[in-house]
Amino acid sequence: MSYTIKKASLEDLDETAALFNLYRVFYRQPSDLEKGKAFLKERFLNSESDIFLVMTGGKAVGFVQLYKLFHYTRLQKQWLLSDLFVHPDYRGKGFSVALIDRSKQWCEETGACGLMLETEKTNDIGNRLYPRCGFEYDGLHNYYHWWK
Template identity: 50%
Template structure:
């Protein structure tokens, strides 16, 4: 079942979020993950959907609102998507992405954008299957504040 995350999900969600971060070569830090997610849920500055099987959280996606000036509409940034490795292959990622697209339509946003590493073979196969198209007409740049 896919549903919106609540504060009562915080502990289980933080564990999944920590695994997601470790996948991207970050140090494990469950207390910080829990605080980060608590802030997102409390402040309402992101939208988090969870995948639940038999009362256990097994996956999540997190969306952040941004805006497209040229389209003059909201745009959602799909920043995080993770399904526990033991639960992969059951279509949960596609269900989370379907919920993301439903949320986009319900909020009358112009679309959903995401970024994944070139080395993320699972994601790079998943997103086109879910109807996402790679934007080859743009360059992605990043500036990192090292202070």
């Protein structure tokens, strides 16, 4: 299946938001297309993330969202691969790998030292995919969250 990957812009908000909503539902969040759309619009307007869309047949079928971080030991920019999603009807066609490859290329283009990601232990698909794409499991660190 032929495809292209494009850097998303505000013009792609509706398609991106539809996929983002499905992604959130995958992670057991209530569907809220409008709230997700407002969230993404803010990211676009404030240049707070970079999103790439995989396009096939003239429509967006998957996305990856990257946030800029800084790595304290390498003293360089690093990208957080925060969100990766391919519509269920288009899985198994290599689109996730293509989005990860594009994210790696983005590191090269922006002078970043690499990508970091986190996924749930129960995300069987992701936990098989990421090592296949060259990611190394970091068993030395515990990740903690603080929410207000």
